[in-house]
Amino acid sequence: MIEWIAQHIVAKYNFWIAIVIMLTGLYATIAKGNLLKKLIGLTIFQTSIFLFYISLSDVGTLAGLGLHYGTAPIVWEEGIHKGYMYVNPLPHVLMLTGIVVSAATTAVGLALVVRLYEEYGTLEEERIMEKEMEIERRGT
Amino acid sequence: MLPIEQFPVLVVAISLLSALTILLAGWINKKSCFFISLATITFQFILSIFILHHVLTVGTIHYWLGGWRPPWGIEYVVDALNAYVLIIILFLSLLAAIYSKRSVEHEIDEKKLVTFYTLFQLLVTGLAGVVVTGDLFNMYVLLEVCSLAAYALIAVAGGRALKASYNYLVMGAIGVCFYLLGIAFLYSVTGTLNMGDMRLLLPALYGNKGVQLAFVFMFIGLGIKAAFFPLHTWQPDAYTYAPSAITVIISTAMAKASIYALIRIIFSVFTVDFITLFAPIADIISWVAAIAMIFGSILAIAQFNLKRMLAYSSIANIGYIMLGVGLSTSTTLGLTPALMHILNHALMKGCLFMAACGFIYKADLRDIRDLVGLARRMPYTCFAFLLAALSMIGFPPSVGFVTKLYLIFAALDAGKYIFIAVIFFSTLLMIVYFWHVIEIMYIRVEEGGEKEISVTEVPRSMFIPGLVLAFLCFIVGIIWLIGTPMPLMDAINSGLGLGVVP
Numbered sequence: 193m194i195e196w197i198a199q200h201i202v203a204k205y206n207f208w209i210a211i212v213i214m215l216t217g218l219y220a221t222i223a224k225g226n227l228l229k230k231l232i233g234l235t236i237f238q239t240s241i242f243l244f245y246i247s248l249s250d251v252g253t254l255a256g257l258g259l260h261y262g263t264a265p266i267v268w269e270e271g272i273h274k275g276y277m278y279v280n281p282l283p284h285v286l287m288l289t290g291i292v293v294s295a296a297t298t299a300v301g302l303a304l305v306v307r308l309y310e311e312y313g314t315l316e317e318e319r320i321m322e323k324e325m326e327i328e329r330r331g332t
Numbered sequence: 333m334l335p336i337e338q339f340p341v342l343v344v345a346i347s348l349l350s351a352l353t354i355l356l357a358g359w360i361n362k363k364s365c366f367f368i369s370l371a372t373i374t375f376q377f378i379l380s381i382f383i384l385h386h387v388l389t390v391g392t393i394h395y396w397l398g399g400w401r402p403p404w405g406i407e408y409v410v411d412a413l414n415a416y417v418l419i420i421i422l423f424l425s426l427l428a429a430i431y432s433k434r435s436v437e438h439e440i441d442e443k444k445l446v447t448f449y450t451l452f453q454l455l456v457t458g459l460a461g462v463v464v465t466g467d468l469f470n471m472y473v474l475l476e477v478c479s480l481a482a483y484a485l486i487a488v489a490g491g492r493a494l495k496a497s498y499n500y501l502v503m504g505a506i507g508v509c510f511y512l513l514g515i516a517f518l519y520s521v522t523g524t525l526n527m528g529d530m531r532l533l534l535p536a537l538y539g540n541k542g543v544q545l546a547f548v549f550m551f552i553g554l555g556i557k558a559a560f561f562p563l564h565t566w567q568p569d570a571y572t573y574a575p576s577a578i579t580v581i582i583s584t585a586m587a588k589a590s591i592y593a594l595i596r597i598i599f600s601v602f603t604v605d606f607i608t609l610f611a612p613i614a615d616i617i618s619w620v621a622a623i624a625m626i627f628g629s630i631l632a633i634a635q636f637n638l639k640r641m642l643a644y645s646s647i648a649n650i651g652y653i654m655l656g657v658g659l660s661t662s663t664t665l666g667l668t669p670a671l672m673h674i675l676n677h678a679l680m681k682g683c684l685f686m687a688a689c690g691f692i693y694k695a696d697l698r699d700i701r702d703l704v705g706l707a708r709r710m711p712y713t714c715f716a717f718l719l720a721a722l723s724m725i726g727f728p729p730s731v732g733f734v735t736k737l738y739l740i741f742a743a744l745d746a747g748k749y750i751f752i753a754v755i756f757f758s759t760l761l762m763i764v765y766f767w768h769v770i771e772i773m774y775i776r777v778e779e780g781g782e783k784e785i786s787v788t789e790v791p792r793s794m795f796i797p798g799l800v801l802a803f804l805c806f807i808v809g810i811i812w813l814i815g816t817p818m819p820l821m822d823a824i825n826s827g828l829g830l831g832v833v834p
Binding site for chain 1: 469472473476480483484487490491492494495497498501502505506509512513516519520
């Protein structure tokens with residue numbers, strides 16, 4: 193049992209943390225009534241995916257808690273002779289792009305939230321829907 | 333001799349540069365923005381014709397960005413499927429751009445004109461990019477480019493469009509993140525991001541749980557972008573409240589780009605073997621598509637807002653395309669019906685939305701019940717609407733008829749007769765809601781006559797694109813029936829390993 197926990201949970205703790213953060217973000221995005229909180233949830237959700245990618249690139253192990261980490265992905269001769277492991281640089285690069293995209297999404301989202309607040313004077317989804325219904329009724 | 337191998341990257345790069353040029357030119361002269369955008373899209377469209385011709389005569393185009401070999405660098409690949417979808421997307425973007433001239437002047441604050449056309453051009457960049465890229469992560473970035481432009485463009489209309497855009501943003505961002513998560517799983521087992529390379533490496537790993545999970549994530553993610561039932565909830569509001577030109581482009585070009593991405597992932601990254609091996613994925617797609625066809629049509633009947641009715645009709649039509657995808661593995665026709673409907677639906681729905689937005693442009697007519705006697709006031713727009721609506725119902729020899737005919741052939745071939753009944757039932761529902769509109773527009777006369785609205789025809793730049801599309805609905809239908817584009821369809825099917833299953 194302990195071995196199983198060590199193998200599947202402790203050794204892969206970063207993946208577990210990524211999943212917990214991911215579900216927290218997804219829950220907030222779906223369940224929160226406040227538009228700003230939804231957006232925060234969305235950002236948390238996106239961030240967890242970055243963590244997931246970065247975890248993929250890692251080659252470190254917890255071998256008996258004597259931690260071994262991968263080094264920076266720089267190829268130098270001495271390191272190769274000593275058999276250093278280096279982390280995979282590609283997921284890091286991908287996530288730099290991912291962070292830019294996420295920041296852009298958040299920016300557009302925040303701009304929309306500001307405009308919505310100007311328009312309706314509230315950010316609670318239910319209140320906004322009520323006001324929309326009112327406009328609809330007045331319109332017809 | 334033209335360097336056609338360079339064209340796929342030019343389609344994207346020129347468009348991107350043009351977006352920046354529009355922003356700069358807007359400082360000097362606001363009127364120039366539209367013309368730069370129009371010229372760029374026309375040029376892109378001409379390039380896409382050359383690309384299609386080259387693909388059909390010479391073969392697939394591979395372009396390595398920066399000269400890096402594919403597994404390491406980003407590759408742009410254009411085969412028959414890309415070239416076909418690219419030409420559709422750019423043609424409809426071109427018509428939407430022509431249409432935008434007057435409608436944007438009418439609907440949008442003059443101060444926002446520059447940013448509007450910048451974003452419009454960025455949207456076209458993203459759409460063209462999604463279609464030409466051969467790299468999974470690059471596709472993610474370009475999907476986000478066109479999505480972000482679309483969120484902003486929908487919100488330009490203000491008022492209720494803001495909430496619609498916000499909902500679209502949240503749903504769309506979750507969808508694209510799911511797609512990104514799918515890439516993470518695939519990358520962790522294969523170590524590559526190139527689609528062609530992935531296709532070669534994956535078969536040995538089909539049993540891997542991570543790969544199967546990746547398929548589910550990517551399918552759901554792109555399903556949200558394509559508004560495939562039951563992931564469509566953002567779609568009716570976004571289509572209803574967006575500015576006219578944007579409704580036209582997102583309901584045609586953007587919906588088709590998302591469907592293309594879905595087809596590319598299902599058949600090109602994963603293969604037919606994968607979707608038939610583990611679960612009856614094709615059957616699940618067919619059944620959900622059948623529900624979408626009926627659900628979309630029933631909700632369309634219940635609508636009074638014309639644009640919203642067309643939006644729900646779009647959900648039903650996405651169902652038609654996905655039914656073609658679902659049936660493709662068990663018929664010799666392969667993807668042909670689905671690919672046909674990608675073009676056909678773009679033509680029909682582009683025309684219908686152009687007409688619907690024309691009514692709003694002239695007299696702010698959003699409600700179907702207000703359209704009484706409109707055919708006498710706006711003859712050209714109403715005639716375009718009539719032709720497209722007839723085509724939607726399946727009047728021979730229109731494009732809608734051709735799609736239905738081929739879908740029925742496919743269902744017969746696959747031995748799944750229930751879907752024939754679904755097609756007939758959904759057609760019946762379509763007749764109900766389109767006939768309702770046509771009857772009000774053409775036949776009904778208001779008692780007393782004082783309630784009849786007195787409006788004139790929309791400007792020429794707004795009804796000519798609609799009429800062009802309306803006539804194309806029938807011309808393209810005849811071309812399909814003659815069978816001229818069948819070599820192209822065969823090339824696509826054989827490229828994806830389809831159409832050989834008995």
